[in-house]
Amino acid sequence: MKTSTGCIPCFLRQIKNYSKLLSYSKELENSLSNEIQAQLEIISFKLSPPEIANKLRQIILKHTTVLDPFFELKKESNTEVLAIYSKLKALLEFSSDKLLKSLELAIAGNIIDYGAKHDINLENEIKEILQRCDKYSLEDSQFFDYKGFYKDFAKAENILYIGDNCGEIVFDKLFIEEIIRQYPLKKVTFTVRAKPVINDATYEDAEAVGLADIVTVISSGCDTPGTVLKNASPEFLSKFKQADLIISKGQGNLESLSDCRDPRIYYLFVVKCDVVASHVKADKGTVVLTQYLERKND
Numbered sequence: 001m002k003t004s005t006g007c008i009p010c011f012l013r014q015i016k017n018y019s020k021l022l023s024y025s026k027e028l029e030n031s032l033s034n035e036i037q038a039q040l041e042i043i044s045f046k047l048s049p050p051e052i053a054n055k056l057r058q059i060i061l062k063h064t065t066v067l068d069p070f071f072e073l074k075k076e077s078n079t080e081v082l083a084i085y086s087k088l089k090a091l092l093e094f095s096s097d098k099l100l101k102s103l104e105l106a107i108a109g110n111i112i113d114y115g116a117k118h119d120i121n122l123e124n125e126i127k128e129i130l131q132r133c134d135k136y137s138l139e140d141s142q143f144f145d146y147k148g149f150y151k152d153f154a155k156a157e158n159i160l161y162i163g164d165n166c167g168e169i170v171f172d173k174l175f176i177e178e179i180i181r182q183y184p185l186k187k188v189t190f191t192v193r194a195k196p197v198i199n200d201a202t203y204e205d206a207e208a209v210g211l212a213d214i215v216t217v218i219s220s221g222c223d224t225p226g227t228v229l230k231n232a233s234p235e236f237l238s239k240f241k242q243a244d245l246i247i248s249k250g251q252g253n254l255e256s257l258s259d260c261r262d263p264r265i266y267y268l269f270v271v272k273c274d275v276v277a278s279h280v281k282a283d284k285g286t287v288v289l290t291q292y293l294e295r296k297n298d
Helices: 005-021 026-040 049-061 071-083 085-093 098-111 122-135 146-155 168-182 203-208 234-242 250-260 274-280 293-297
Strands: 158-162 187-192 216-219 245-249 265-270 287-291
Touching: 005 026, 005 049, 005 274, 026 049, 049 250, 071 085, 071 168, 071 203, 085 098, 085 168, 098 122, 098 146, 098 168, 098 265, 098 287, 122 287, 146 245, 146 287, 158 168, 158 234, 168 187, 187 203, 187 234, 203 216, 216 234, 245 250, 250 265, 250 274
Parallel strands: 158 187, 158 245, 187 216, 245 265
Antiparallel strands: 265 287
C-alpha cells in the first residue's frame, strides 16, 4: 500500500504524541513539525506509510537518548488487558464456536493503537466490536470471510502470526491458546518488532504477557510500525516462505504487506483511518478478516 497525502495528518499527530511523551518544548515541537513537513515534500510516496513513518520517527528521536518513549504506555496496555483476561476467557466458555470467538477477540484487540487512535475505553470498545462481528453474515459478508479463513486454516500445518500492538497481544494469546487447544499438531510462530516503535510489541512484551511461554516468538527484523519484507531478517523470511497460512494483524502490517499480493495472508484488523478505509473500500470501524485485499480491489 502506497502512502497518500491523507497520511500526513497522522504523521504530524505522531510528532505531538512523541513530543508530549518526551517533554519536548513547544519550540522544538514546531521545529520538528517544520523539518518533517520539508521531508514530506521530498520523500517518495511510493513507500508504504510504515516506511515513511519510520524515517520521520528518526527525525523526532535524534533529540533524545530515550529508546522507547512509549514504554510506560505499552506496559499499561499489557497490564490493562491482563486485568480483564479472565473476563475475556469466560466469553469463550459460553461460545458455541470457541475458535471463531477467540478470533473475534483477537480482532477486537486491534483497537489498541496509539499510532491511529490514542484514547479508548477498552471494555466498551471491545463490546462494540464483538457486537459488530455478531451481526455479520458469515456467508455474505464482504469483509469478514471466516468460512474462507477456516478452510485455509484447517489445511495449514505451519502458521505465521504477525503481531502488532502491546495490549493487543494478550488477545492474540487467547486466540493462539485456542488454536493450540483444538489443533495441537499445528505449528504457530508469532512475530514481533525488532526494536521499540510506537506501541508495537517486541520480544520483551511477548514475554511479559506470557505469550512466549506458549508459542515460538521471533523478531521480524523490522523496526517499522509494519512488516517491510525487504528489511526483514533471514529467520523471518525463512518462516514466511515456509508458512502455509499467514495471519497479519493490524493496519501497519496491512499497509506494508498488501502489495506483495500473497494469497496465504489473511488480514485481521479494525479500520481506523480514512486512508485505509479508502484502500479496502470499507467504512471506518469495519471489522476485517479477509484475504488478498489487493485482488479484491482490482
